[in-house]
Amino acid sequence: MQGIHVTVLCGILMSLTGWTSAQHRQQDWYETTLEYQIYPRSFKDSDGDGTGDIKGIIEKLDYLADLGVETIWLQPFYKSPMRDNGYDVSDFRAPDPMFGSMDDVKNMIRAIKERGMKLVIDFVVNHSSDEHEWFKLSEQGVEPYKDYYIWNDGKKINETHSEVPNNWVSIFEGSAWTWSPIRKQYYYHAFAIKQPDLNFRNPKLREEINNLMRFWMDLGVDGFRVDAAKWLFEATHLLDEPIRPGRRHTWFGMDHIYTLSQPESFDLAREWRMTMEEQKKKDGVTKLLSIEEFGTADYLVKYMGNSTHPGAQMPFNFHFKMLTYEATPARIAQIIRDWQKFLPEGGVFNWAAESHDRPRLPTRMGPEAADSWNMLQILLPGILNVYYGMELGMEDCYIRPDQRKDAIGRNEDDPTTRDTSRTPMMWDDTKNAGFSTAEKTWLPVHPNYFQKNVKSQLADPHSHLNTFKRLVKLRKTPIIKLGRLDTYVLREWVFMYTRILENETVLVIVNLGTETEKICAKNIARDLPDSMTVHTPSFNSRFKIGDKVTLTSTGGQSCSELRPKAGLVLTNTPAVPEPAVSSSAALNHFICLIVLAVGISILAPGIL
Ligand SMILES: *[C@@H]1O[C@H](CO)[C@@H](O)[C@H](O)[C@H]1NC(C)=O
Ligand SMILES: *[C@@H]1O[C@H](CO)[C@@H](O)[C@H](O)[C@H]1NC(C)=O
Ligand SMILES: *[C@@H]1O[C@H](CO)[C@@H](O)[C@H](O)[C@H]1NC(C)=O
Numbered sequence: 179m180q181g182i183h184v185t186v187l188c189g190i191l192m193s194l195t196g197w198t199s200a201q202h203r204q205q206d207w208y209e210t211t212l213e214y215q216i217y218p219r220s221f222k223d224s225d226g227d228g229t230g231d232i233k234g235i236i237e238k239l240d241y242l243a244d245l246g247v248e249t250i251w252l253q254p255f256y257k258s259p260m261r262d263n264g265y266d267v268s269d270f271r272a273p274d275p276m277f278g279s280m281d282d283v284k285n286m287i288r289a290i291k292e293r294g295m296k297l298v299i300d301f302v303v304n305h306s307s308d309e310h311e312w313f314k315l316s317e318q319g320v321e322p323y324k325d326y327y328i329w330n331d332g333k334k335i336n337e338t339h340s341e342v343p344n345n346w347v348s349i350f351e352g353s354a355w356t357w358s359p360i361r362k363q364y365y366y367h368a369f370a371i372k373q374p375d376l377n378f379r380n381p382k383l384r385e386e387i388n389n390l391m392r393f394w395m396d397l398g399v400d401g402f403r404v405d406a407a408k409w410l411f412e413a414t415h416l417l418d419e420p421i422r423p424g425r426r427h428t429w430f431g432m433d434h435i436y437t438l439s440q441p442e443s444f445d446l447a448r449e450w451r452m453t454m455e456e457q458k459k460k461d462g463v464t465k466l467l468s469i470e471e472f473g474t475a476d477y478l479v480k481y482m483g484n485s486t487h488p489g490a491q492m493p494f495n496f497h498f499k500m501l502t503y504e505a506t507p508a509r510i511a512q513i514i515r516d517w518q519k520f521l522p523e524g525g526v527f528n529w530a531a532e533s534h535d536r537p538r539l540p541t542r543m544g545p546e547a548a549d550s551w552n553m554l555q556i557l558l559p560g561i562l563n564v565y566y567g568m569e570l571g572m573e574d575c576y577i578r579p580d581q582r583k584d585a586i587g588r589n590e591d592d593p594t595t596r597d598t599s600r601t602p603m604m605w606d607d608t609k610n611a612g613f614s615t616a617e618k619t620w621l622p623v624h625p626n627y628f629q630k631n632v633k634s635q636l637a638d639p640h641s642h643l644n645t646f647k648r649l650v651k652l653r654k655t656p657i658i659k660l661g662r663l664d665t666y667v668l669r670e671w672v673f674m675y676t677r678i679l680e681n682e683t684v685l686v687i688v689n690l691g692t693e694t695e696k697i698c699a700k701n702i703a704r705d706l707p708d709s710m711t712v713h714t715p716s717f718n719s720r721f722k723i724g725d726k727v728t729l730t731s732t733g734g735q736s737c738s739e740l741r742p743k744a745g746l747v748l749t750n751t752p753a754v755p756e757p758a759v760s761s762s763a764a765l766n767h768f769i770c771l772i773v774l775a776v777g778i779s780i781l782a783p784g785i786l
């Protein structure tokens with residue numbers, strides 16, 4: 179703990195004085211942060227009701243700190259009637275009792291800070307629940323709430339009747355307009371009837387949302403993640419949306435040119451960032467704005483703004499999440515190069531290969547590829563988002579229709595449910611994987627928990643978890659934080675990249691195919707040495723830490739071979755690297771302590 183405090187103090191000191199290391203630009207905390215995504219229902223149940231909660235998260239913070247997590251992203255925990263898994267918020271300023279009390283939230287924030295970690299929370303402001311106070315007051319026409327939502331008279335048919343304003347449909351059910359008998363107008367809802375959309379064209383509502391951000395930042399929250407930002411604005415002209423030729427008048431049959439991805443959402447991102455920059459002036463800590471919208475890199479970077487008008491530092495990069503075992507190294511290299519090409523100056527990369535909306539990596543790629551994909555992600559530059567359980571190689575779990583909770587795929591004709599990747603975290607081999615003492619958990623625990631759990635993997639030096647931790651340690655060294663990145667397609671199914679800083683090289687090489695492959699890396703990256711040392715092998719690679727790997731077949735040597743789905747992290751440092759604390763980090767610490775001591779003696783001479 180002491181070390182953490184010194185680091186935190188030094189971080190503050192360095193950012194206050196603008197002091198940077200002689201060699202490298204000082205990076206802000208978010209630029210390389212390892213963010214761990216917690217789905218609160220599924221992480222840890224503290225009270226035995228079968229559902230994860232805030233106290234459960236507090237219990238497991240030491241585990242996360244030990245894992246090397248720097249930022250926690252907590253998915254919705256707000257008060258909600260839970261018609262859409264908590265994405266229908268009835269109070270944006272309080273947790274749902276299912277998850278705990280406001281005191282629990284405050285304790286959690288304090289406990290996160292004590293461990294030197296940051297907290298980012300989900301911000302679900304496309305709509306509220308119709309049970310939210312704002313909606314009830316809006317329905318009654320009470321100011322300032324009157325225009326917090328999108329109201330419309332509809333098309334008048336005769337004296338007593340009107341019909342919906344246009345052909346817009348909701349993704350969940352029928353028309354996107356629902357009649358309020360109280361207000362005698364229609365309100366717009368892109369999702370369920372119980373999820374009226376907020377009106378971001380109303381300055382009063384926008385200020386209300388800015389205040390909401392201030393409320394959470396004052397409590398210690400370090401950032402917000404805004405999911406599905408393409409839903410934030412709708413065109414004001416209310417023209418009908420085109421139905422695609424030969425398709426039906428349903429959400430999936432239409433082109434959503436007026437209800438999705440309106441350009442105003444970029445302005446809104448900049449407005450939110452301004453609110454967050456104001457807060458930074460108060461406490462000196464940069465806040466992280468993360469915006470999710472599916473799109474190509476050139477489109478998503480628009481959310482980042484520019485140096486005078488900054489926007490979201492993290493427009494969520496979805497591209498790895500969509501890949502399956504069919505994704506070729508050429509495709510992976512292209513994703514990385516697109517981001518390299520479009521990233522604005524001063525912008526940072528972000529990566530995420532799993533989420534609560536997609537099947538987990540080992541399910542999409544094959545369980546043998548778990549370590550390889552962790553190598554691939556963890557050693558890239560920028561922000562990395564890790565979905566809980568990824569460190570264990572957790573797989574999707576079959577969920578029978580009678581067990582489903584997701585609003586999508588709840589009925590039997592619709593096989594798509596996202597519940598399969600939302601099952602409880604697996605802590606040990608006791609009942610319910612140590613997640614809960616309940617008879618029945620909210621979703622079933624994956625039956626493989628007796629093998630794949632934190633406790634057993636911590637005890638096994640070759641487990642996914644220990645490999646993950648080793649990679650995370652390497653991630654925190656200067657070469658991964660600052661080194662240059664070059665990607666290569668070595669063979670049709672072998673992907674590799676190098677990270678180079680001064681005279682040091684890290685080579686990540688993964689075989690994503692189904693055959694054993696020769697890895698003659700020097701053929702395409704000529705500056706590489708003839709052979710390198712294994713820093714981290716995947717569990718299925720047959721290599722050990724410290725082994726030599728030959729990368730060329732010149733001079734009577736023969737290139738090493740890599741098994742299907744196996745991966746290696748290689749270095750050019752001869753001895754087995756000890757990435758824990760580099761000497762320059764130790765020196766920084768030392769200088770900081772001196773500066774700190776001098777600072778204290780100047781500010782408070784009485785103490786020393
Ligand atoms: C108005 O239109 C509605 C719906 O078509 C119809 O049921 C109703 O009888 C009409 N009322 C009058 C006064 O014409
Ligand atoms: C930065 O973005 C703002 C807002 O879009 C724009 O007005 C301004 O011209 C941009 N500045 C530069 C240097 O591109
Ligand atoms: C890199 O240079 C440093 C300083 O000259 C030296 O100590 C170190 O051994 C070199 N490392 C490699 C991998 O060559």
Ligand SMILES: CC(=O)N[C@H]1CO[C@H](CO)[C@@H](O)[C@@H]1O
Binds near residue numbers: 302409
């Ligand atoms: C920006 C925002 O709040 N988007 C939300 C819109 O609604 C869907 C469905 O509830 C959520 O998943 C998004 O987070």
Ligand SMILES: [Ca+2]
Binds near residue numbers: 223224225229230
């Ligand atoms: Ca609980």
Ligand SMILES: [Ca+2]
Binds near residue numbers: 410
């Ligand atoms: Ca909207």
